[in-house]
Amino acid sequence: MSVLTAFTVPGDDFLLGWTLERAPEMQIEIERVAVEDESVTPYFWVAGEDFERFEAALADDPTVDRSVELEDHGDQRLYQVAWKRDAKSLVYAVSEVDATILQAESDGTDWSVELLFPDDEAVSALQDYAAAHDLSFELRWLHDSAHPEAFGQYEVTDEQREALVTAYRLGYFEVPGEVSLGELADELDISKNAASARLHRGYANLVENTLVHDE
Structure with a gap:
């Protein structure tokens, strides 16, 4: 185990x-x-x-x-x-x-x-x-x-998942966005740079392990 x-x-x-x-x-x-x-x-x-x-x-x-x-x-x-x-x-x-x-x-x-x-x-x-x-x-x-496969599904870490889910719930992905990156960072209690990095890495892992993986 x-x-x-x-x-x-x-x-x-x-x-x-x-x-x-x-x-x-x-x-x-x-x-x-x-x-x-x-x-x-x-x-x-x-x-x-x-x-x-x-x-x-x-x-x-x-x-x-x-x-x-x-x-x-x-x-x-x-x-x-x-x-x-x-x-x-x-x-x-x-x-x-x-x-x-x-x-x-x-x-x-x-x-x-x-x-x-x-x-x-x-x-x-x-x-x-x-x-x-x-x-x-x-x-x-x-x-x-x-069930280790359930941990870090799609290789998205806990911190990346928290950033992505919080961004989604706050309307960051809406057009136009309902919150800014700075506001999202404040909600996560991290720096703006750290929030941007977690979102980018989360995006990459999701795409690589879903869309690209399926291809």
């Missing part, structure tokens, strides 16, 4: 701790993590106003081999990072135990991470990895899921 979990992880023990410390005002959300030949490659969205400072910190980050900007939408950008092989973090442990990152967002210091594990043994393996490499995390909640 699969296991759903939520962790709080320090930046140094998960991803981009060096960069986060030097650009704490930037908001980061992991899009996906690719694993190939024991190499872990995170793709993540960044929102904020000081990309110059963020990219300078990213270039000096000792855990990063190289980074590439893939998309630029003005107030948010998509990056790909090549991780140094000797960098130990829980991101590696996640890939080694075949867990799936459902959601991962940074508040500038720590990461809020939701993971789906294939079974209890995988959870224990993550704990063993953390202990062996002196990595820390705080477990916020854990529960079994008899």
Whole structure:
């Protein structure tokens, strides 16, 4: 039976701790993590106003081999990072135990991470990895899921679903819109950039896993 979990992880023990410390005002959300030949490659969205400072910190980050900007939408950008092989973090442990990152967002210091594990043994393996490499995390909640396919349906995360449903109920999608993006962000109690990012990622996941998937 699969296991759903939520962790709080320090930046140094998960991803981009060096960069986060030097650009704490930037908001980061992991899009996906690719694993190939024991190499872990995170793709993540960044929102904020000081990309110059963020990219300078990213270039000096000792855990990063190289980074590439893939998309630029003005107030948010998509990056790909090549991780140094000797960098130990829980991101590696996640890939080694075949867990799936459902959601991962940074508040500038720590990461809020939701993971789906294939079974209890995988959870224990993550704990063993953390202990062996002196990595820390705080477990916020854990529960079994008899129907994991119902969690994150269409690969839309809880936060993306909340943003999309709230936008729909408030009339954001009406023509003309009944609320602005700023008003929607206030309702969700997040920044305007974060609201825009969640809507865009939600749109993409819905289209990819419904219209494109059907084709």
